[in-house]
Amino acid sequence: MATAIANLPQIPDLTTREEAHKGAAAYLQSRLAAQNDAADAAFSIPVIDLAPSFSDALADRQAVADQIRKACLTSGFFYVVNHGVLESTRDGILKQAERFFANLSREQKEKLHIKHGNLGLGWEPAEYTSIAGDKEEKEGYNFAYEAAMDPTGGDGLYRNLDGTQYNGNRWPKKEDMPDFYDEIKKYYGGVLDLARHLFRLFALSLDLSETYFGSMTTHPGGIARLLYYPPPKHAPSTSQLKLSEEQIGLGAHSDYECFTLLLTSSTPGLEILKPSGKWHIAERTPDSFIVNVGDFLMRWTNGLYKSTVHRVVNRSTEARYSVPFFFSVNYDTVVETLPTCIKEGEVSKWKPIRAGEYILERLNATTKDGYGFKANSDVHVKEEAASTA
Numbered sequence: 001m002a003t004a005i006a007n008l009p010q011i012p013d014l015t016t017r018e019e020a021h022k023g024a025a026a027y028l029q030s031r032l033a034a035q036n037d038a039a040d041a042a043f044s045i046p047v048i049d050l051a052p053s054f055s056d057a058l059a060d061r062q063a064v065a066d067q068i069r070k071a072c073l074t075s076g077f078f079y080v081v082n083h084g085v086l087e088s089t090r091d092g093i094l095k096q097a098e099r100f101f102a103n104l105s106r107e108q109k110e111k112l113h114i115k116h117g118n119l120g121l122g123w124e125p126a127e128y129t130s131i132a133g134d135k136e137e138k139e140g141y142n143f144a145y146e147a148a149m150d151p152t153g154g155d156g157l158y159r160n161l162d163g164t165q166y167n168g169n170r171w172p173k174k175e176d177m178p179d180f181y182d183e184i185k186k187y188y189g190g191v192l193d194l195a196r197h198l199f200r201l202f203a204l205s206l207d208l209s210e211t212y213f214g215s216m217t218t219h220p221g222g223i224a225r226l227l228y229y230p231p232p233k234h235a236p237s238t239s240q241l242k243l244s245e246e247q248i249g250l251g252a253h254s255d256y257e258c259f260t261l262l263l264t265s266s267t268p269g270l271e272i273l274k275p276s277g278k279w280h281i282a283e284r285t286p287d288s289f290i291v292n293v294g295d296f297l298m299r300w301t302n303g304l305y306k307s308t309v310h311r312v313v314n315r316s317t318e319a320r321y322s323v324p325f326f327f328s329v330n331y332d333t334v335v336e337t338l339p340t341c342i343k344e345g346e347v348s349k350w351k352p353i354r355a356g357e358y359i360l361e362r363l364n365a366t367t368k369d370g371y372g373f374k375a376n377s378d379v380h381v382k383e384e385a386a387s388t389a
């Protein structure tokens with residue numbers, strides 16, 4: 001089957017910016033246009049019990065890794081249970097999300113606005129960004145790795161998306177949100193531990209040594225978001241495919257990083273694109289995280305692991321909260337095809353890319369003029385005209 005994925009590498013010498021903007025858009029369009037009804041039969045989102053993955057016996061860990069591989073080859077999505085992140089920690093972060101959006105005044109939020117920095121960190125009002133050009137209802141608060149939140153303490157070598165050492169986080173004032181940072185830190189530490197554990201399983205699933213990704217995740221990229229999806233004025237029914245403007249929470253997209261760990265409140269909303277082009281409404285599995293492969297892992301595995309398109313539509317009459325955590329290798333790592341994912345005679349479908357540079361360009365693509373959160377279009381347009389003249 002010829003798809004735009006197969007075509008991407010044939011576009012010669014794409015810059016990182018071109019690949020993050022045009023290449024990613026072409027991939028999205030190719031997935032949205034797919035109509036492979038037959039492949040829906042193999043599409044499932046399994047619930048994977050992680051308990052045996054904490055066993056001392058390699059065979060137990062490998063058995064879990066094999067289940068992960070199967071999911072990544074098909075839907076690219078799976079649930080994990082018995083993952084080790086405490087219920088109090090998960091409830092805690094969802095409470096902070098509710099508190100952040102309900103209790104902070106517009107003025108307090110404005111001070112944290114993502115427009116004050118170039119990394120997309122802080123408060124993200126609905127109208128400021130769009131992941132695929134739709135009008136979106138979501139409101140967000142984004143924060144990134146800092147060594148103080150890393151249970152290992154980090155290695156002191158953190159580099160942000162733009163290559164600087166500055167973490168860029170914009171925290172509310174302590175007096176405005178007492179305990180907020182402590183709750184975030186507790187949650188962030190929990191999902192970071194889980195992400196590193198999962199990465200060892202991903203390595204086993206790809207016939208690599210279990211510690212293969214260890215040295216690349218010593219100061220990992222990990223943006224997390226608190227997301228709020230208000231109940232729509234006119235809630236769409238589950239059978240309604242065409243959505244009006246105020247019904248899209250977050251537009252159709254694939255994630256950028258290695259994989260995402262998603263925690264949600266009890267209100268459903270995540271919809272996952274099946275090979276037929278129909279949307280699968282993800283059920284909520286109690287005490288689980290939803291895990292999905294991102295574009296990095298897809299390119300790293302030369303397309304073997306699927307980075308599947310998804311979107312959010314709040315079809316209920318209740319507010320929805322979610323907390324995705326996007327796990328990336330250290331942003332200064334160059335990602336290129338894994339040795340076990342390229343057979344003799346095969347070529348890499350993607351060129352090597354530096355993680356942070358690519359993710360920053362994907363984030364920039366969500367802003368109005370595509371030039372970033374702090375963008376001043378006139379200046380950027382002139383810069384581009386000068387550089388292409």
Ligand SMILES: O=C(O)CCC(=O)C(=O)O
Binds near residue numbers: 227255262323
């Ligand atoms: O809110 C959700 O359930 C999913 C969010 C998501 O897909 C994202 O932020 O990339």
Ligand SMILES: [Fe+2]
Binds near residue numbers: 253254
């Ligand atoms: Fe996503």
